[in-house]
Amino acid sequence: xxxxxxxxxxxxxxxxxxxxxxxxxxxxxxxxxxxxxxxxxxxxxxxxxxxxxxxxxxxxxxxxxxxxxxxxxxxxxxxxxxxxxxxxxxxxxxxxxxxxxxxxxxxxxxxxxxxxxxxxxxxxxxxxxxxxxxxxxxxxxxxxxxxxxxxxxxxxxxxxxxxxxxxxxxxxxxxxxxxxxxxxxxxxxxxxxxxxxxxxxxxxxxxxxxxxxxxxxxxxxxxxxxxxxxxxxxxxxxxxxxxxxxxxxxxxxxxxxxxxxxxxxxxxxx
Numbered sequence: 001x002x003x004x005x006x007x008x009x010x011x012x013x014x015x016x017x018x019x020x021x022x023x024x025x026x027x028x029x030x031x032x033x034x035x036x037x038x039x040x041x042x043x044x045x046x047x048x049x050x051x052x053x054x055x056x057x058x059x060x061x062x063x064x065x066x067x068x069x070x071x072x073x074x075x076x077x078x079x080x081x082x083x084x085x086x087x088x089x090x091x092x093x094x095x096x097x098x099x100x101x102x103x104x105x106x107x108x109x110x111x112x113x114x115x116x117x118x119x120x121x122x123x124x125x126x127x128x129x130x131x132x133x134x135x136x137x138x139x140x141x142x143x144x145x146x147x148x149x150x151x152x153x154x155x156x157x158x159x160x161x162x163x164x165x166x167x168x169x170x171x172x173x174x175x176x177x178x179x180x181x182x183x184x185x186x187x188x189x190x191x192x193x194x195x196x197x198x199x200x201x202x203x204x205x206x207x208x209x210x211x212x213x214x215x216x217x218x219x220x221x222x223x224x225x226x227x228x229x230x231x232x233x234x235x236x237x238x239x240x241x242x243x244x245x246x247x248x249x250x251x252x253x254x255x256x257x258x259x260x261x262x263x264x265x266x267x268x269x270x
Contacts, residue, residue, distance in 0.1 A: 002071075002074075002075055002076065002077060002078050002079055003064070003071075003079050003081055004078045004079065004080050004081065005080075005081050005082070006080050006081065006082035006086055006087075006090075008086065009086055009089040009090055011090075013078070013080065014056075014058065014080050014090055016035060016037075016055060016056065016058075016102035017037070017058050017080075017087075017090050017091050017100060017102065018090055018091070019091075019092055020037060020091040020092055020093065020160060021091070021092035021093055022092070023130075023159075026159065026160070027155070027156055027159060030105070030156070030158070030159070031105065031156065034104060034105045035055060035102050035103060035104060035105055036102075036103050036105050036156075036158035036159070036160070036163065037100055037101070037102060037103070037160045037163075038052075038100065038101045038103050038160075038163060039097060039100055039160050039163065039164050040097035040098050040099070040164060041063070041066065041067060041097070041098035041099050042098075042167070042168070043163055043164055043167065043168050044057075044067075044070070044098075044099055044100075044101045045070070046167070046168030046171055047101070047103055047163075047168065047171055048070065049171075050168075050171035050172065052103050052104065052106060052171065053103065053104040054074055054077050054101050054102070054103055054104070055077070055101075055102040055103060055104055056077060056078045056079070056080060056101065056102050057070070057071065057074075057077065057078070057079040057080065057099055057100070057101050058079075058080045058087070058099065058100040058101065058102070059079070059080075059081065059087075059095070059098065059099035059100065060081065060082065060083060060084055060087060060095065061081050061083075063098050063099050064079070064081065066098070067098070067099055097164075105158060108176060108177070109174055109175065109176045110176065111149070111176050111178070111184065111187060113174075114146070114147040114149070114174050114175075114176055115147070115187075115188065115191045115193070116191075117146070118146035118147050118217070119146055119216065119217055119218070119267050120144060120145045120146055120217075120218055120219075120220070120262065120265070120266070120267065121145065121146060121147045121148070121149060121188070121193065121218070121219040121220070122136065122140050122145050122147075122148045122149070122219075122220050122222065122258060122262070123148075123149045123150075123151070123178075123219055123220065123221045123222065124136060124148065124149070124150045124151065124154050124222055125151045125154070125181065125182075125221060125222065125223050125224055125229055125230065125233055126151050126153040126154055126223070126224040126230075127150075127154050127155060127222070127223075127224050127225065127254060128153075128154070128155045128224065128225070129155070129225055130155055130156075130159050130160075130161040130162040130165070131161060131162075131165050131255075132225065132253070132254050132255045133154070133155050133156075133157055133159075133162040133165075133166075134157075134161065134162040134163065134164065134165025134166035134167075134169075134170070135165055135166070135255035135256075135259075136148070136222065136254070136255045136258050137157060137162070137166040137169040137170045137173055137175075138165070138166045138167060138169040139255060139258055139259035139262060140169065140173045140258075140262065141166075141169035141172045141173050142169075142259075143259065143262040143263055143266065144262075144266065144267070145173060145262060146173075146174070147173065147174045147175060147176070148173055148174075148175040149175065149176055149177075149178055149219075150175065150176075150177050150178065151177075151178055151181040152177065152178060152179060152180075152181055153181075154177070157170045157175055158170060181233075182230075182232060182233045182236040182237075185219075185221075185233075185236050185237065188219045189238070191217070192216070192217045193217045193218060193219040194215050194217065194218050194219070194238050194239065195219045195221065195236070195237045195238045195239075196210075196218060196219065196220050196221060196237060196238065196239050196240075196241050196261075196265070197221045197223075197229050197233060197234045197237035197239070197240045197241070198220060198221060198222055198223070198229070198241055198242070198243070198257060198258070198261050199223065199228055199229050199234050199240050199241075199242060200228070200242050200245070200250075200251060201234060201240055201242070203240065204240035204241055204242035205239065205240065205241050205242070206241075206242065206244055207241050207242060207243050207244075207260070207261060207264050207265075208264065210239070210241045210264075210265070211264030211265050214268045215265070216267075218265055220258065220261055220262065220265065221233060221237055222254050222257065222258045222261075223254065224254070225253075225254055228251070241261070243257055243260055243261065
């Protein structure tokens with residue numbers, strides 16, 4: 001096994017793990033350097049099962065035994081070992097979920113490759129909360145969505161918190177970042193998708209009635225936290241659908257709403 005003891009907080013060999021709590025810095029750095037961080041032994045294992053390749057592993061010595069099979073299977077990948085205080089000074093937080101791994105970011109998927117053969121697609125518009133991103137991906141995996149598309153301003157699905165909240169579902173559900181929004185809705189329509197905006201506008205159809213339809217290919221569009229979908233996105237969609245609210249509640253969390261909509265609009269034979 002390639003066990004490497006960390007010299008100290010400034011050890012240059014562990015720069016992949018430095019300042020993990022600086023969200024703005026990490027969102028700029030990780031895509032440009034072609035990496036992402038897998039946090040927890042469970043997420044790490046799921047990343048490897050999905051075929052992603054590790055750059056290095058990072059943990060305290062007590063986790064080496066639990067992850068010995070992974071470490072031994074990757075003899076050329078360094079496993080950096082340090083005490084709790086050193087690791088916390090590097091990352092910015094206490095590691096209590098096992099290990100971290102710096103992973104090679106997989107190559108981006110093309111929109112066309114995701115649409116071919118898909119029946120249910122989720123589109124995320126400008127969602128910036130990583131917890132919501134992770135929850136949407138977990139629902140998409142559980143409720144048989146074939147792909148997730150994200151708008152240019154959407155947060156990174158491979159950011160550490162999004163990956164962790166999704167419990168690795170971001171590795172299961174294929175996804176791609178759109179380059180022009182909402183213009184690329186036309187490409188989905190050309191592939192035979194009915195594009196559906198989830199919104200609370202007064203003229204939107206109730207989802208229970210809409211979900212009863214047998215729709216072969218459907219793209220569900222979810223808006224950002226707070227204001228929801230932009231007016232131009234609603235206008236560009238084929239149909240607007242809403243989940244009726246009661247007891248003075250104005251709206252649901254976007255991930256919760258997305259899960260309900262996916263279930264209501266599932267394919268007829270699912």
